[in-house]
Amino acid sequence: MKTLINQARALSPAAWSVIPRALWPVAAGLAVAVLMHAVVGPNVPGFTAKMMLVAGINIILAVSLTVVNGFTGQFSMGHAGFMAVGGYVAASITYYGSIKFFGSADFAGGALSWTGSGPHGGGPLGKGDLLFMGSCLVGGLAAAGAGYIVGLPSLRLRGDYLAIVTLGFGEIVRVLLQGTPDQVQPWRAAEAAETPWYSLMLKLGGPKGFNLLPTYTTLFWVYLFVTITLIVCYRLKNSSTGRAFLSIREDEIASQAMGVDVTRYKVRAFVIASFFAGTAGGLYAMDIGAISASDLGFLKSFECIIMVVLGGMGSISGATLAAIILTALPEILRELPPVWPAGLALLAVMAVVQGAHRRWHPRSLVVVAAVTLVAELGRRYCASQGINLAEYRMILYALLLIVMMISRPQGLLGVREVWEIFGRRARRPGAVASPPGASSGVSP
């Protein structure tokens, strides 16, 4: 018995190595965030920066939903509900906290969260930033709490039943938030300062939405959270918990037979996903400067689901890619850029990749070239006939989605990650041997 404990003890990591392992996602997040803030942000046009910010929030939503819908194979349709819980809690803390602590609901952050025009002039961090960060985390915790409460009874259900329960949850959250009393506006700050916390925090604006929030969300904060979310979810996927999730997805009864506590792991997946959805809600609210429950109904949940399904159920990099594509595509379709550079670039990449693996698919190359040609000719024709493609962009968007799902029902990447695609092929007999994961340096 004693030797068994000793053996187990020897297997668990030493205390000194746990702390850096726990902290490196945060450090990596900070590094990426600083890079985005200092290098990327100032050097891209304002509109592109805005798109990157929106894409970042969508990445957090899509990747967190992947934990439930992808890893664990459950079908949650209430992701926007958790986002709303987190967003409203974060907004309430930031807004009323600013009034209570700083005397007004104005922006009180440092240069890192400065969204006004012109340089900020102050230090990188202000007191407002701490409040904002804290509120996003508390918002995430509140959403996680909601996830626990919803998950505990309902995750004994499966498939369609769970989908209906989560859909119901999202609608309940929306209706409850719409029933909250009027917001105390910034010019009534004195009145707010005298109202006790517990009643103030619930004045969330009801159907009018919770408006006039100070805006803190910048590329820095968004990509800090994006990086942390990606690393946490990636590590989760490869941990024992993650393997339990995957086993539930593959076969619930078999995994139960192997000793996996199915309900417990489902709840765990739900709570983790809800936490990140909640933080995304906080970032969303303080980006727009307003949050309205009517915009976070089931349509928003469906948007998240589309990203996960398109990316591939269970693929983190797939969900990330899908979030970026689905954010960018409606904007690109507004003014369709020339198609042939993308087509040519794609042809070149395909040729290089196929050449490197010595697995030629001449037909795929021809088809890509043909589709590019047809798309470009169609675009030119519409332009010459004065047909404004922007008016049909949502139809084009839907068409492209349909085409995607017909051609790749398993999603862009299936259950694999980006860097696993070529690794797997290489392992097939006859192909050049290379260790899995070594062929590409792409990170999530």
Place this chain on the structure above:
Amino acid sequence: MSAIQLIARAAAVVMVGLSLVGCGKSEGGAGGGSGGGGKGAAGASNTNDQGTGDIVIGHYASLTGAEATFGISTDNGIKMAVAERNQAGGVRGRPIRLITYDNQGKPQESQTVVTRLIESDRVVAVLGEVASSRSLAGAPICQRKGVPMVSPSSTNPDVTSVGDMISRVCFIDPFQGLVGAKFARENLGFTRGATLYNRAQAYSAGLNSNFVEAFRTLGGQVLTEQAYSDGDNDFSAQLTAIRERSPEFIYLPGYYTEVVNIARQARRLGIDIPLIGGDGWDSEELKNAGDSLNNSYFSNHYSHEDTRPEVQDFVRRYREVYQKIPDGLAALGYDAARLLFDAMERAESLHGRDLASSINSTTNFAGVTGMISIDANRNPTKDAVILEVVNGQPKYKATVRP
């Protein structure tokens, strides 16, 4: 693999490549420039205008989505105003170019397109939105970048309190509540009222509380306030409760879909007192109510039957272009654009702060929807019209002054 599958797959691949390349595509001309490093409410000022060539203005609207008709009507009104102005020689001798972007009725999308208008298209002013929630998403960006924004028809009071760059040409919810109360109390001489409103809807709930407050101030009595929620179809419980108190009229600040249902059910329950509502009633769908809405009134921004020459001119020209009678949103879009042109003509320069102060000092602008003067809170003071419903057709009844 069949040919269709192959083509579909290739199309998918091209699409991925396209969007990845598109992400990196840079837009011409970054940065709105900055007049002063002022914070939030103090407001910056843009220098988007180059002094020559077209004057570019932007409009963001819901051209698709659940509220597409709102956006399309408004856009029609604005387009007409721009075309007329350009025919008459433009503003400051320069032609006006309008860029309209669809926001699918989403706040996040509104922010994206407003950013795009300001930073990529370098507009000197922004028009939009109909829904207050989307105006409230776009407004902070306009305020931060120092680009004036004129909302044609957002009635939530919060919209213009975002800052000094934001104004509007429609009256706000409290005023419409006041108009309803004034009309009931003074024109019809009622003292005992009841209300039935949608508690899940900002518009309806806000109008209800403003009406109740105003009606009590005018010496009236509100006997009961009944509420329903989105998607309710059966209102008999609330209507029975109202009938027990025997009021002289019911204030019904909802949208036309619910109003038609409520009116029918009320008449079936033997409630034949007048129903009074707000601009949410304004729709051709009212004809579905048949005669059950007879003897009912609602306040609105304008009536196409108004005999003022501005209105009749506008209605005639709009019918020529679009072959239909303009609704209130088209009239407000038209007014917003024309008020903006008027302010541009008077402004010292087309840079953000000059243009905003010129808009904010507008007095007695003769719009289709009434005389517009922008007050200190950048809301207009203007008249409202009361329409009477006769067999499902709204007829001009009276004008109520603030």
